[in-house]
Amino acid sequence: MNQIENKLKQAIQEAVQKAFAITIETEEINIEIPKEKSHGDYSTNAAMRLTKQLKKNPREIASALCEALDKETASVERIEIAGPGFINFFMKSDRLASVIQTILKEQENYGKSDAGKGIRINVEYVSANPTGDLHPGHARGAAIGDSVTRMLKMAGYEVTREYYVNDAGNQIDKMGKSLQARYLQLCGVEAEVPEDGYHGPDLIEIAKELKKAYGDRYAHTSKAESLAFFKEEGLKAELKKLKDDLALFNVEFDVWTSERSVYQRGLVERAVATLIQQGMTYESEGALWLKTTEFGDDKDRVLRKSDGSYTYLTPDIAYHLDKLDRGYDQLVDFFGADHHGYIVRLKAAIQALGYPSDKLDVDIIQMARMIKDGEEFKLSKRSGKAVALRDLIEEAGADAVRYFFASRAADTQMDFDIDMAKKQTNENPVYYAQYAHARMCSILRQAEGISIADQTNLIAHPKELELCKHLNEFAAVVADAAKCRQPHKMCNYIRTLAQDFHSFYAECKVVDKENPELSAQRLALVTAAKITMKNALNLIGVSAPEKM
């Protein structure tokens, strides 16, 4: 992955063996890049971690390790012991710069690793009901979920991106009735959207389209008769809108699974039969219950209501069983915070089916508060007042919105300042990174005709080496961010990469006729940085403009 750090770890491992005749795993060795530059290019706390095992003080251990360490194969120029027992490594500069040629060779593949090799993973995200516009909470889930799948792929996982369409429950009835009311209103017929229906403006638009296509044909049939029509048309229109909006947001899925199809394929009956067979259910008060309390839930849950229909949970269990049957090693769901109480239930069901609970990981996407004019902008289903994803994209741009959501950890409650997101200024950090990329491209345009060096022996300026070190980290950051499912780590990487580049730019002149050799080598560095920046931005679904 990161050759330099791997070599260091190996060297430390060997040194431990040589000095103390004990074996430690390379995974146990922690290498980090110190914040303080005087603490070296890399450092390790390995000596401190060995104190308990060896019963010696950390500095003593550290000096023994330094003695035993093979500096040559690890490309270490100099070693220092500092603080309570840190070992600080100062690397040979040509070793740091060697990453440039690697990047130039790998191009858009730079950053790939085999961290997730052979692991089949299914990631479900957004899965918003097809009954209305996507709101900022969905946008956050979409940005994070999509970025995570991109990173997982880069880290070598075999990934399926999946959307579960809830097209079978009561909410579709409500949506159909609401749409019907909007349609009738347009036809001049007295009608009202049900109190518990959907009051958003999107249904008015859909009703207008239907009026255009069908005239007032459905105003004269009985309500009950035409309801099916409105349900189907509404569903079709909402689903199309959903897909269009997500496409605008640069978010795609491999598989769309509808709740109806789960019923139609007999998966619900099969899942229920399996649960009954496993002895995980009982009948009471005319309903069928699942013993979720056996797996930590605070009460048992109804699978089949006394009227014979199923609760929301049951097809969802069947759906998850179907995913497991498809042979994934790992299932991941991203849920909105308002569904977090549901996790225990679902995981209990997984166990009731005979699978280990950790087959399914559920990550919570916290709600985002919308701030407008310095005040919270309340969303209301009743009034249909909401900020739609589409509006956000229109006002701020998909790049800015995606970056904003991806740059904060999913589990924190956050504020989304609409006015700030609209501003195309440096208050929005996505421009900082994109500007760095545009600058790199500009330099390369300036240098047209000058060939890019395949040597890096002149790369020795501190700013150059900082940049190289950062480029070196990329694949490891991708793998880590993918594993933790935390795209904000990628955003941090992007920001610091931009920072290192801007800082380099300010001090190092790249295109310089007086100094053609250095120029050619710096061009190689800039090209490598450009490739890495583009790859990194792509992982969070943000474009890398060549001009700004």
Added chain:
RNA sequence: GUCCUCGUAGCUCAGUUGGAUAGAGCAUGCGCCUUCUAAGCGCACGGUCGAAGGUUCGAAUCCUUUCGAGGACGCCA
């Protein structure tokens, strides 16, 4: 009432899973464009990590208590 997720600089957030003097961005102040994009660079200011105990060489991080914010607790989805 029970449970979940949080609480870090004026604001928005990081903090590599227990490590060096807790970091960024924005905002504020001061420098820097005859030089490859100033959407930039450099410097400064800014903190009782909500509070109190505990665990140990060492705590923003782990444990207990407590205060505050948001959410979940349906034969709704």
